[in-house]
Amino acid sequence: MNEIAQTTEQTQVTEPETGTPSTTDSIHFDIFTLFPEMFAGPLSESIIKRARERGLLSVALHNIRDYTTDRHHVCDDTPYGGGGGMVMKPEPIFRAVETALTRPPGWTLPPEDAYVNLPPWDAETPATLPVDTPIILMTTQGRRLTQSVVAELSQFRRLALICGRYEGVDERVRTQLVTDEISIGDYVLSGGELAAMVIIDAVTRLIPGALGYELSAHQDSHAPGLDGLLEGPHYTRPYAFRGEIAPEVLLSGHHANVDRWRREQALLRTLARRPALLERIDLSQKDQAFLRQHGWSPRGE
């Protein structure tokens, strides 16, 4: 079966051996977008590619435009009340989401059915959607994506992401269809597609078995393994490069010293770059003493 399922003819993505999710820890994403081709590269490389090949991740791309029935396949319209920009119309989004989410994960509209042979849908009657599938609108107005939000999302087996474009989406999509809204940061993208890819990537890293070296997900900056500290510096060969040498402790073979050095470097880096993070972290007495030597004092002291 076509795993990066495409509803229109554009994108050819090399298909992995395995199709639908096969293990209990697998996650399925339904992506609703006007630009499904944008996803081809990120879904076909590196960790995400391998997770798909292993059946840990599957992604169905639904082209919202396929769900229009008018002659020109219009998905946007001018805003009521005037003003600049265009607004995404509600019906194609509702139709796409309600059609896909009332079908099994992995289902996509056959390309030849786009526009002309859509499954029956009632604009007036809300579909009964699965309660355990969040329907997330990618928008600058959403809650900010953090590692703990990523961890929360990774607990679901199926997620739907709606990628907004233009000035925004009709408010009825917010009030009647979506269950969550997420922003990947305080800057404006041309649409939600890149934000959706960020979510797929970050969530995939948390699927057991998706990373070659399982521990590395826990040692990333912001991940639980480092207690929310930023990671310290990394070195590899050569020992000396442009006059700068690798720290001797890393070559000492003394694991306890290496661990302590890494912890201290993580504390220093966090103090220098994101001091507010230190307030949220459970610091040991030893950590606190070390930080105080470097000019830190807990808020309120």
Ligand code: ADE
């Ligand atoms: N759409 C446009 N900008 C966005 C952002 N920063 N996060 C999520 N969706 C967006």
